[in-house]
Amino acid sequence: MTDPGFDFYFDPISPFSYLATTQIDEIARRHQRIVRWHPVLVGVTITKIMGLKPIPETPLKSDYSWMDAERQAAMLDVPLRRHGLKNINSLAVCRAFLWLRDREPDIARQFVRRASAALWVDGRDITPLEFAVSEAASVGVDADGLELALRGPQIKELLAREVDAAIARGVFGVPFFFVDGQALWGCDRLWMLEFKLAHGRWPTKRDWEKVSDLSA
């Protein structure tokens, strides 16, 4: 094992990213690996770098994607509710994560899990800076220090650099993973990620045939 850790790219704006935040730390724990969380802005990547439309504005795929998100939530046994919010973004949450990551990494992850669930379970608007500050305060963070940072230029520059680095590495959707140097995209690939962590290789057809045989 060359790298004891693996990388997890999230964006709270995505329901699939939210679903992954409910699972990824437990998966890492089960396999004694460290998971490094990285924020990305998937809307920026899809529209500005890839030249596509956001999924919710894409005919056919938008309906399928939501149905599939609900199916995956049921498979993972976690709540998921469709919100009717428009023009939301995850800038403040992603910036607050970076500020927290350098100070209290466990709380930083907890904060993103809570912010993702606030949007995808409670239907709250995560866009305002005030959301990030009050949510961070509720998990014991220095709210004044965070607010000062969120209003300054440094944290904006830091997130922009993180997003550029992710794009340079090929990250174009969420959740996205790098495990043992290999890229893996999608909440529906968590089972492959888990298999790779357990066995050091990708599963084969024979492996997944066992799932059908063994489950009653």
Next chain:
Amino acid sequence: MTDPGFDFYFDPISPFSYLATTQIDEIARRHQRIVRWHPVLVGVTITKIMGLKPIPETPLKSDYSWMDAERQAAMLDVPLRRHGLKNINSLAVCRAFLWLRDREPDIARQFVRRASAALWVDGRDITPLEFAVSEAASVGVDADGLELALRGPQIKELLAREVDAAIARGVFGVPFFFVDGQALWGCDRLWMLEFKLAHGRWPTKRDWEKVSDLSA
């Protein structure tokens, strides 16, 4: 079980569709189900209906998709080679499939499997009408009858209607499946399809955790 069959939408232009053609009849056989093959033109759907670019022209996603196709081919233990062909389409192959399906359904599927592998293993151009005719002849089909049909207007109209029907049903990529009334997209979902056929329900996290535990 309300429907003894399930639906499989293919387009030989896609490496993921090719991979699925190597598996789907065997999966149906293992679970005593009938699989109904349907041709679609995924390039038309992506560009004209969804307003997106083809995957090979989409930054970031194009590289990932090919790497992922190779990974899935390895997982399924089937050959896959990248071709350098440009401006290819699957019109003649899809039309020939429809003509064959009404006459010899088993040969129709065999023909699509062979045509898909011709492109994705042998790197042959499947675009010309002559390709479909000679490939069909090699599996014992009346080549003159097929060529006459491919040059006429009826088969073109028939394929157009099939594609419209698929889009109306929400099919936007390949391989695409409907099983027990539910939509499923992607070669990477074959394990979910197989589980659904075996158990009448989607797998849960507990089911896929068994794969990691049981494979050595």
